[in-house]
Amino acid sequence: MSQKSSLHYYEDGDIILIVQDTAFCLHQNYLSMASKVFSDMFSCATSYTADELHELPRINITDTSSLAFENFLSFIYPQKYVSITWDNIEEFCRIGDKYEFISVLEAAEKFLEPHFRENPLLSLILSDRYYFNFVYKESSKLILNELQKYRQNSQFLLLSYKTRSALFERYLDFTISITTLHSLKQCKNFKHHSLCSLVKHEQEINKWYDTFFEKYERLNNNTNNIIMLSPSKSMSIIIKCLMEFWGDYINGTWSECDYRFFNDYLAEQFVNHFGKFEPLKYEKSKKDAEHYMFIELKD
Ligand SMILES: [Zn+2]
Structure with a gap:
């Protein structure tokens, strides 16, 4: 049995998303405008789940935690506010990319532009994965400058093979x-x-x-x-x-x-x-x- 989200359970909502043990009652129109994936998902979900008790259609989201999803909703929902930080940026990017919330990926890129020097390796990993051109180039400057140090970090392997090869090739040159x-x-x-x-x-x-x-x-x-x-x-x-x-x-x-x-x-x-x-x-x-x-x- 799931409990209602304290932040994102809107009585006038028309779709319920279940993440782990939490139910989020949301607005199909709003999510569909922000995400093509949700839009497609709703057009399938509404056609079969409503039963005789007039329950709202339900969709299970299985690839994230309820807390991460709640933060994510606070970012994209009007009137709620949560900002992107080093602690949530990976999860934001992952959900934003998976459900094609372009505005979330743009916000993540905006966050990294003035902050990449604080964590060049994670900046390069994320810009490698989500194609942030500017941050990719700028953070690669700091990584190449201390390649010996960064390659010993276990996260270095999270870079794509292509990026790792490009770094080694440039360094070797x-x-x-x-x-x-x-x-x-x-x-x-x-x-x-x-x-x-x-x-x-x-x-x-x-x-x-x-x-x-x-x-x-x-x-x-x-x-x-x-x-x-x-x-x-x-x-x-x-x-x-x-x-x-x-x-x-x-x-x-x-x-x-x-x-x-x-x-x-x-x-x-x-x-x-x-x-x-x-x-x-x-x-x-x-x-x-x-x-x-x-x-x-x-x-
Ligand atoms: Zn001369």
């Missing part, structure tokens, strides 16, 4: 880029300006690469000898080394061909070598924002 940093000099393919004194400039550029590598090794060793740096920290060092050369440009000692090398060629060569890195969206305007690698949802 980065590791290879770091270990083959010196190849940038060997595979250089720079086209000098037509007015450039070729031989001299070529020597200068080779010298520049050597200076850059020295600087990089030194900073890298100073920062950390034992543990491999996080990708954003490694990238900060590389950006720092590159930026120091800009001082010469500001002091006016660059030729036109120098400018072409540093500004156009080198920037492209580094992006090709390391793949894309960018700050968190919310930190883009911050001075010295850290740069992260990321993965994106594909359609």
Whole structure:
């Protein structure tokens, strides 16, 4: 025998949903407007259950707890209010997805957008499952930056195989880029300006690469000898080394061909070598924002 829900048993309701031991008396019109699945379910249920006692049609919901379902109803029902939190977001998304309550999934996505930094792994799991593009990309930045730590979390396996593969692939690419940093000099393919004194400039550029590598090794060793740096920290060092050369440009000692090398060629060569890195969206305007690698949802 089920008991009436204290929050969602409306005397003027026209459908009863039973979840575990709780009965919810609700309005078919209202639920049907919000959910295609409920709409289809009601059109079947009303045709057979009403009996001679004029009972309302009843439907058993078996895949959730009565408390979770009550919270869920409080979210979607007018005049009741419950907000999405880390404690209820998984269940909200699951019911919202199963019964196609689009507005609930949209609200979950809205919740994650400013909050994903508090729980990047769960944010990535949910955006992987329910296709939240923005949160997927942003939370992947934080996961990739500490992949060693996050992959030891048992929840890591809740990510889809596709997402886990994409994370490992991106991380591996980065590791290879770091270990083959010196190849940038060997595979250089720079086209000098037509007015450039070729031989001299070529020597200068080779010298520049050597200076850059020295600087990089030194900073890298100073920062950390034992543990491999996080990708954003490694990238900060590389950006720092590159930026120091800009001082010469500001002091006016660059030729036109120098400018072409540093500004156009080198920037492209580094992006090709390391793949894309960018700050968190919310930190883009911050001075010295850290740069992260990321993965994106594909359609
Ligand atoms: Zn030149």
